Amino acid sequence: AQSVSQHNHHVILSEAASLELGCNYSYGGTVNLFWYVQYPGQHLQLLLKYFSGDPLVKGIKGFEAEFIKSKFSFNLRKPSVQWSDTAEYFCAASLSSNTGKLIFGQGTTLQVKP
Amino acid sequence: EPEVTQTPSHQVTQMGQEVILRCVPISNHLYFYWYRQILGQKVEFLVSFYNNEISEKSEIFDDQFSVERPDGSNFTLKIRSTKLEDSAMYFCASRGGAHINEQFFGPGTRLTVL
Numbered sequence: 001a002q003s004v005s006q007h008n009h010h011v012i013l014s015e016a017a018s019l020e021l022g023c024n025y026s027y028g029g030t031v032n033l034f035w036y037v038q039y040p041g042q043h044l045q046l047l048l049k050y051f052s053g054d055p056l057v058k059g060i061k062g063f064e065a066e067f068i069k070s071k072f073s074f075n076l077r078k079p080s081v082q083w084s085d086t087a088e089y090f091c092a093a094s095l096s097s098n099t100g101k102l103i104f105g106q107g108t109t110l111q112v113k114p
Numbered sequence: 115e116p117e118v119t120q121t122p123s124h125q126v127t128q129m130g131q132e133v134i135l136r137c138v139p140i141s142n143h144l145y146f147y148w149y150r151q152i153l154g155q156k157v158e159f160l161v162s163f164y165n166n167e168i169s170e171k172s173e174i175f176d177d178q179f180s181v182e183r184p185d186g187s188n189f190t191l192k193i194r195s196t197k198l199e200d201s202a203m204y205f206c207a208s209r210g211g212a213h214i215n216e217q218f219f220g221p222g223t224r225l226t227v228l
Binding site for chain 1: 117118145147149155156157158159162164169170172205207209215216217218219220221222
């Protein structure tokens with residue numbers, strides 16, 4: 001079955017620490033991969049996406065993610081987090097060939113201490 | 115910047131009652147989705163809609179659920195006879211076209227069934 005899993009449910013970091021959030025997917029075909037962020041009280045917003053090409057993708061607010069096909073992974077990274085990065089982060093995947101429905105991971109709550 | 119809107123932001127209803135959740139997708143988008151998130155759980159796909167018909171639905175989307183695009187701008191989700199377990203956050207999303215894979219999400223409607 002298609003699934004997305006995020007390894008970390010709750011992460012607490014100090015400002016300026018580096019961040020890596022894990023995401024693995026199980027899909028048989030060509031996948032599109034996404035990271036969404038939900039700041040407190042706000043919409044889900046797209047941070048970055050991977051469709052094809054360079055496996056290292058850069059998104060907004062200094063975030064990046066690397067698609068490693070052999071590991072079925074799409075981990076999110078940021079070299080130096082800020083207090084304003086406190087939010088919930090969702091990894092999601094869709095098959096290129098289907099209706100575009102997204103399968104989400106469980107989400108990771110990131111708390112950045114000032 | 116265009117955005118997806120949803121109304122109401124919070125709906126409280128009695129078990130067995132019908133509810134209609136409303137969404138206004140981004141105006142030139144062609145693909146529409148409903149997702150839900152039960153408190154503490156994953157965001158789950160419910161249904162996708164394209165060209166005035168359902169293109170895919172999940173197991174959750176049973177006969178109690180229906181979707182409609184009544185007037186070319188609104189996209190509604192109806193639950194005919196609500197159950198306690200329907201209590202969740204319901205998100206609407208829209209996508210521009212077949213080769214545009216980013217989905218834009220609305221702020222959600224929190225449905226509470228008593």
